[in-house]
Amino acid sequence: MTAGIADALVTALGAEQVITDADIAAGYAHDEAEWAPYGRPAAVVRPRRTEDAATTVRICAEARVPIVARGAGTGLSGAANALDGCVVVSFERMNRILRIDTAESTATVQPGVINDHLRARAAEDGLWYPPDPASSPWSTIGGNVATNAGGLCCVKYGVTRDYVLGLEAVIGSGDTVRLGRRTAKGVTGYDLCGLMVGSEGTLGLVTEITVRLRPLRRAPEHTVVGYFDSLTDAGAAVAAVTAAGIVPSALELIDRFCLRAVDDWKNMGLADGGEVLLLSRSDLPGEAGRAEARAIQEHFEAAGAGYAVRSTDAQEADALFAARRLAYPALERLGPLLTEDVCVPRARVPEMLARIEAAARRFDTRIGNIAHAGDGNLHPLFIVPAGDPDAKQRAQEAFEVIVDDAIALGGTVTGEHGVGLLKRRGAAAELGPRVIEMHRAVKDALDPLGIFNPGKVFT
């Protein structure tokens, strides 16, 4: 059947759109989730048009062959990982920005458009697409939609689902449907558009996306930086900022482990300042922005910051945020990284960080922490030496303990990366059997043949 499906696709779409060479296809077999298993695809289709995607779905439906959709493969949960004998659909060639509508402040794009490309194009028209995952230079809007991607400015501006107005999708029948709307508001029928966002490719292939845009921010952002002696103090600072009714445009945390890793690489002297670094921004215009930045600084100081400064200089701000940007690659130098993504109520951030430290000690595992602290969204980064199965085993146990701790604190097992393969146990524990049963019912209703990314999110 494996050969059969590849042949059928080549016949229908032409050899140019279908990769059947096993070595080349292997490059499409997984995303960036360490540890997540993956199989060997029978073929990789790179459609140029929606109709090609629809043809692919019809052929796969006929043959009951699973379809795994793929953007840039920057995912961190294994959601884009191939199954043996599946067909991977890579949207790399459907990468056109179809329309920027300045009157309606919307953009309509193909799924393969890279996040930063959309942002740059929108800026030409004075508009802004806020969702800014760390992968924005590489990840695609289609992938962002599949995972409901977040980012730094979500603390103020929301996540991908908040921006997706409408989409075109190929469903299990091979039919192409339009979901959602093009208007600012609309309540006609169920929110099937929102249901598709974050469904990790399990309900259909998204072939076009219309997102709402905001006016481009023109005021300079104010950056506030604070060093703290303890995670508890930093957590208290985050809670104080929130409780004061301040909604910063970013509020990030970096722990000593990550600061040191950056220092070791770039010799920036970051870890000299303290144990924990908080980075915050205000984008309110004029005096309001100055006042907000000043208030953030005051809350940092009141919570015990040993050092707190603010700046409006863009270059200086970029340098300050470099620590955040460099943390991940700095840790990657130390070994393969597994990224956690738990999210807890903001007030529980200090306790969750304490539990992460406890898990690291208990399982003798190295864990650094970066966090979208203003959202309660933590990214413990596990460094696991390659070729050390014992260390990997210990890290896996710590990973699951942290997942359970997040649930115990009223949190969720994934804030923005998705369930994929890595968080299926945690998702089942968080949602419970009845809600998982509702997921299964919805999946069966919209994908009765079970061809879209089976086995991801839930089993």
Next chain:
Amino acid sequence: MTAGIADALVTALGAEQVITDADIAAGYAHDEAEWAPYGRPAAVVRPRRTEDAATTVRICAEARVPIVARGAGTGLSGAANALDGCVVVSFERMNRILRIDTAESTATVQPGVINDHLRARAAEDGLWYPPDPASSPWSTIGGNVATNAGGLCCVKYGVTRDYVLGLEAVIGSGDTVRLGRRTAKGVTGYDLCGLMVGSEGTLGLVTEITVRLRPLRRAPEHTVVGYFDSLTDAGAAVAAVTAAGIVPSALELIDRFCLRAVDDWKNMGLADGGEVLLLSRSDLPGEAGRAEARAIQEHFEAAGAGYAVRSTDAQEADALFAARRLAYPALERLGPLLTEDVCVPRARVPEMLARIEAAARRFDTRIGNIAHAGDGNLHPLFIVPAGDPDAKQRAQEAFEVIVDDAIALGGTVTGEHGVGLLKRRGAAAELGPRVIEMHRAVKDALDPLGIFNPGKVFT
């Protein structure tokens, strides 16, 4: 069976929770949608606790008796209208604000809490619940969730779904589930919480809701008013404001018909100013707010406003917005009102208004217009003399023509009131057979016995 279900409910819940008197039950038989048909409920249950609602669902599921959920009955589409022999579940007694969490900026409420009560309670803690339907003094959060209610400030702050983080619901099995989350972000599984919002009671009974809150706005709002000689000029002003990257906190339109109706009632002299009134607000703090209000005024004047002023005086602003608030009751004095709720792309507002005028002429029907112009959400108000079947027939034809015009302009048949019974034909035309089939599949998956509000939204 009708007697049987009432007896079974009384036995299980006690007579105190179940209304079986037909005359009293008749008061729960419909919402405020003129023309929408309704039947006679077999019983009305007024649960005090989630378990009572779950018991009701189990008994109705056993007997295959439809359940129609109901908030305050202020809906305008017939979604809460009873079916003959159904059980109405009125949440009027589940009206407690369970928790305001200031650390997380959330509120957890029972479905019967009145919108304005939540807003007032949140304000005590310096927090704000933005969705503000015109019915906010009476309508409930549960009803707002069922219809994904909007309001004046949605143009800047979004609609009900944007605020619902999580909810508790009784599903078709009689089981109680928790959907969504309590954290700022979260992508664990399908967005079943968002799917319930706006599903008009067709997927289950919502028994508890957790909403996110914003910091209370403390700066005085700037109000800008402009009179225009034509709908076209007013539409151009709306387009110019949007195109300039301005996001006002309200942008409302009132036509001469409504202005005169208010004048005839309150003698305010509103219609002396011009044909169309635009009302706008800016809530940016400090100098930014002054600058935004000034810019709005300049756009109004550039688009041809005969008269445009701005004010920061709260009392004056309230008086200016009184015309908006009074328009609906002023028109109600002229006869039974049927409220349209189409939403079109912002740039098509002038053309849509022209088509509404044309429909009014063609079908010899009196139509006034109020509109959330900044959203493109128009509310043509049909005045139909009681006891004039010909006038009603003509108005119904105009109503359907306007629905089709909205679709033709790339809009949607309902911006914020819901499909209910009145917009089912329009919804089917807008969504098309394949998307309606997806609705049916989701409905069957989550409500396999078809007991929740059958026949609403789609047939």
